[in-house]
Amino acid sequence: MxxxxxxxxxxxxxxxxxxxxxxxxxxxxxxxxxxxxxxxxxxHQYTRTNQFDVAASFAGLDEKFRVLNRDDLADALQPRLQTLREKHNKWMPEYLSLLLLLSDRPTENSDVKALQILRSESPPPELTWKEILEDDPYSDEEIWKDIDYAAESSEDEGRVKKERKNRSPATIVEEDDTVDPEAYVLPIELERVVEVEDAQFWKAQPEEETGKANITELQAVRETLFMLAGLKTSLYVSDKHNVSIRVNQKYVSSHAMAKTMHHLLSQLADIGREICQLRYWVQRPSSLALIQTFEASVRRRLVDFDRSLALLQRRYLVPDTPVAVSLLALHDEIRATSRPLLQLSQLVADIEPQLLVNPFVHLETLFERISLAQTTLEGDVFLYFSGIFFECLQTYLKPIRQWMESGELVANNETFFVFESDPSSEVSSIWHDRFVLRRGKENALRSPDFLQPAVQKIFNTGKSVVFLKQLGIYGFGLDTSEVEPTLDHATVCDTKTTLPLSPFPELFQSAFETWIRSKYSLASTALRTYLVEKCGLLSILNEFTILYLGADGSVFQDFADAIFERMDTNQRGWNDRFLLTELARGIFSSMKSNVEKIVVRSARAKAENQSVSSLRGLSIDYALPWPIMNIIQRSSIPIYHQIFTFLLQTYRAKYLLQQVTLVSIRQTKDPRLVQLSFKLRQRLIWFTDILRSYLTETVILPATEDMTSAMNKAEDIDEMATVHLKYVARLQEQALLSHNLRPIHEAIISLLDLGVLFSDIHSQSAQQLGADLNKTSKVILIAKSPEKRPSKSPRKPISKSSRRKSVIPTIFEDDSSDSDGMDEREGEISRPTYKNVSRDGLEAGLKSIDERFGRLLPFVTAGLRSVGRVGAEPIWEMLADRLEWDKKKEV
Missing domain, CATH: 1.20.5 (Single alpha-helices involved in coiled-coils or other helix-helix interfaces)
Known part of the structure; x- marks a missing residue:
């Protein structure tokens, strides 16, 4: 309760x-x-830690150590786990689970040698009587020997003490452990005491007249060295809160002018203040590894400076040879020694406000200062900053090395320029969607400026390793005995002189490229070989040109003719996707084993068959393996479909125009209509031929050759994908399928529709002509037969509802027919009314097509010339010239 x-x-x-x-x-x-x-x-049930999960975790940890070639860690882990299992404690799983949670990259941060520190020293074995007797055996005779009580008397005691007193302190310990304390007492040297008291100038009373206390130059030198080392002094007054150091004007030197002395000491105080600020900065803790490394490098430089100060103090304290004490000489020597350190202090003061926002700003600033020091011929500063730069760079290279070698990212590392944006992305887009580059304000890359030329290679190398792991081939043939190049001053500058002749940025970029190449080439080459040889990248691209771009003209023509024949049958199931798929697989059987990957899809077309736009609902899909989909991206497939549809529309117009034969045109019997039909047929066929030649020979063929050549030279997936994206973008632009060229494309489609209308007009005209001839022959037979002679009552005209309407009812209301050769005496009837209407409709339709062709073609050519001049595409002006080949040139 x-x-x-x-x-x-x-x-x-x-x-x-x-x-x-x-x-x-x-x-x-x-x-x-x-x-x-x-x-x-x-x-809620608060369950205990699962001991089996803990055991499995340690087993996996042991396996990980051995896979990563850290058998020393695995061998050290197992006996300790066995020791813990032998100790019966119900909370042991919780202890082990806590240790697992506290572990931080044990493969990188663990060192087996550190275990020796934890090993307690074994206690010495217990001394036994047996060992004592072996060293000092005794006999019964010695035990029972009589004692000589007169061997030593009190008279000899004084003599013994006197002898011991004359001995040196090192030999005063006798076998009976008797110590004479008087042997440790040393006589007092009064002269030394006076010297020590005189050296304590801060205890001296100032003069009553001036209020100043005199100090020697040696005392000023010592106080200056103490001040530079960060110690409290009497000559200099320091303020830790404001980080300032000033000269105590209480002290003067009798052999120098006060203003001169004060000016010299003030300059030394300024140097000490800059160094003091640097000392205070390194005492502030930081949580970022990059900044911690920089602080450690600065701390080492301060230690080196303190060591140089100690050597100066030794020179004045215990000189090997007589030394002239000069504060001015010390000032010059301190300025020369501390010059790089003072520039480092200024650098830290400049970048300190930016470190929290940009944790690698010190790398960028050091790189700039190194280049500046080389330009200004400051050799000591160049070497000084170069050493700090390469020490800090090693820490920044750790996540880069881990990413390029194993494809892994350090958790919660905001300083690295790669991060995982979508861990659950599909494998078909793993290259483009899973990992991205970290960017900051104004889309600037979050990496040091001097590394940005190589960032893309670093990024692609890590993605290549992840890709290989996803393929299951990581580790096969990737081992190399090549030693990783080192990045330090000696390797980068490669000179024995202080300053190299070549600029430091160029030397660094060359060395860093060599460092990256040692990791980049292996993974990218293995991945490229797998994609080309195992996945058949180049063969798939070739099959795409056959399927979508009509690279094999005869095969594409057979496929288009088969589709058009099914369309013209006017059957309801002509666009059944299963039948069309089997048809396509049979026609494209030259693709061998990959023919099963072809799937034809069809959608219900909104337009009628009298327009080429009805072919937009027909498309071909090709099942790509997921590694290839990272190169041929999904965004590129619609462009292939657009080009495929455009080519099919061109073939459709040419197919229907060829159905209108010269014989069928002559059956019109009207010379004007025959000549106009010949003219339109020739111009429409010529337009479709030029358009198809432009697409296949001028656009597709050169772009495909350039793409294949660039793809063979590409080094990684990123470059391959870029080549393919540029390829499809070039096809879309030059094939007039881009958004800004949409008006020109729609005008071309309208011109192709004119060919469809032309074919439809003549097909209807031929059908109507056949029907009229049949009716006329029946009328002639009735007129010749006396029992079936028609009455003289007028013949009613044929109703419009019984005639087939064309796609343009206002122009093509009735089908045309020809009965000019019929004699009026034979028929004994006048020409039917629908004949005159059909002839007028045919003529009006042909004139309308001619008028629209004459209006659309100049619009297309003018648009091509305009965009050709703006976009600097000469092929568009060439196409315009070819389309205007029959235009009369002005004299």
């Missing part, structure tokens, strides 16, 4: 802290929230 009451009180406090309102104001809501919390608390 007490437990329940306590749980109830805690539940009340929990609900009140979350709801943040008085229960008295809304009791019902408070009661409902309390009931929900009580049920959840009672239903």
């Amino acid at each position: 007490a437990q329940n009451a306590r749980v109830g009180v805690l539940t009340d406090e929990l609900v009140r802290s979350i709801l943040q309102f008085d229960p008295a104001t809304n009791r019902q809501a408070y009661r409902q929230a309390k009931d929900i919390a009580t049920r959840n608390i009672r239903a």
Whole structure:
């Protein structure tokens, strides 16, 4: 009951802290929230740690150590786990689970040698009587020997003490452990005491007249060295809060002018203040590894400076040869020694506000200062900053090395320019979607400026390793005995002189390229070989040109003719996707084993068959393996479909125009209509031929050859994908399928539709002509037969509802027919009314087509010339010239 009451009180406090309102104001809501919390608390079971999961985790850790060639860690882990298992404790799984949670990259941060520090020294074995007797055996005779009590008397005691007193302190310990304390007492040297008291100038009383205390130049030198080392002095007054150092004007030197002395000491105080600021900065802790490395490098430089100060102090304290004490000489020497350190202090002061925002700003600034020091011929500063730069660079290279070698990212590492944006992305887009480059303001890359030329290679190398792991071939043939090149001053500059002749940025970029190449080439070459040889990248691209781009003209023509024949049958199931798929697989059988990957899809077309736009609902899909889909991206497939449809529309117009034969045109018997039909047929066929030649020979063929050549030279997937994207973009632009060229494309489609209308007009005209001839022959037979002679009553005209309408009812209301050769005496009837209407409709339709062709073609050519001049595409002006080949040139 007490437990329940306590749980109830805690539940009340929990609900009140979350709801943040008085229960008295809304009791019902408070009661409902309390009931929900009580049920959840009672239903929750706090289970213990699963000991089997812990054991499996340690087993996996052991396997990981051995896979990563850290057998020393695995061998050290197993005996310790066995020792823990032997100790029976019910909380042992919790202890081991806690250790697993606290572990931080054990393969990188663990060192087996550190275990020797934890090993306690074994206690010496217990001394036994047997060992004592072996060293000092005794006999019964020695035990029972009589003692000579007169061997030593009190008279000899004084003599013994006197002898011991004359001995040196090192030999005063006798066998009986008797020590004479008087032997440790040394006589007092009063001269030394006076020297020490005189050296304590801060205790001297200032003169009453001036209020100043005189100091020697040696004392000033010592105080200056202490001040530079960061110690408290009397000559210099330091303020830790404001980080300032000033000269104490209480002290003067008797042999120098006060202003001169003060000026010299002030300059030394300024140097000490800059160094003091650097000392205070390195004492501030930082959580980022990059900044910690920089702080450690600065701390090492401060230690080196302190060591140089100690050597100066030794020179004045215990000189090997006589030394002239000169504060001015010390000033010059300190300035020369501290010049690089002072520039480092200024650098730290400049970048300190930016370190939290840009944690690698110190790398960029150091790189700039190194280049500046080389330009200004400051050799000491160049070497000084170069050493710090390469020490800090090693820390930044660790995540780069891990990413390029194993494709892994350090968790929560905001300083690295690669991060995983979509861990659950599909394998078909793993290259483009899973990992991205980290960018900051204004889309700037979050990496040091001097590394940005190589960022893309670093990024692609890591993605190549991830890709190989996804393929299951990582580790096969990727091992190399090549030693990783080192990046330090000696390797990069490669000179024994202080300053190299070549600029430092060029030397660094060359060395860094060599470092990257040692990791980049292996993974990218293995991946490229797999994609080309195992996945058949180049063969798939070749099959795409056959399927979508009509590279094999005869095969594409056979496929188009088969589709058009099914369309012209006017059957309902002509676009059945299963039948069309089998048809396509049979025609494209030259693709051998990959023919099963072809699937034809069809959608219900909104347009009628009299327009080439009805072919937009027909498309071909090709099943790509997921590695190839990272190169031929999904965004490129619609462009292939557009080009395929455009080519098919061109073939459709040419196919229908060829159905209108010269013989069928002559059957019109009207010379004007025959000549106009010949003219339109020739111009429309010529337009489709030029358009098809332009697409296949001028656009597709050169672009495909350039793409294949660039693909063979590409080094990684990123470059391959870029080549393919540029390829399809070039095809879309030059094939007049881009958005900004849409008006020109629609005008071309309208011109192709004119060919369809031309074919439809003549097909209807031929059908009507055949029907009229049949009716005329029946009338002649009736007129010749006396028993079936028609009455003289007028013949009613044929109703319009019984005639087939064309796609343009206002122009092609009736089908044309020809009966000019019929004699009026034979028929004894006048020409039917529908004949005159059909002839007028045919003539009006042909004139309309001629007028629209004459209006659309100049629009297309003018548009091509305009965009050709703007976009600097000479092929568009060439196409315009070819389309205007029959235009009369002005004299």
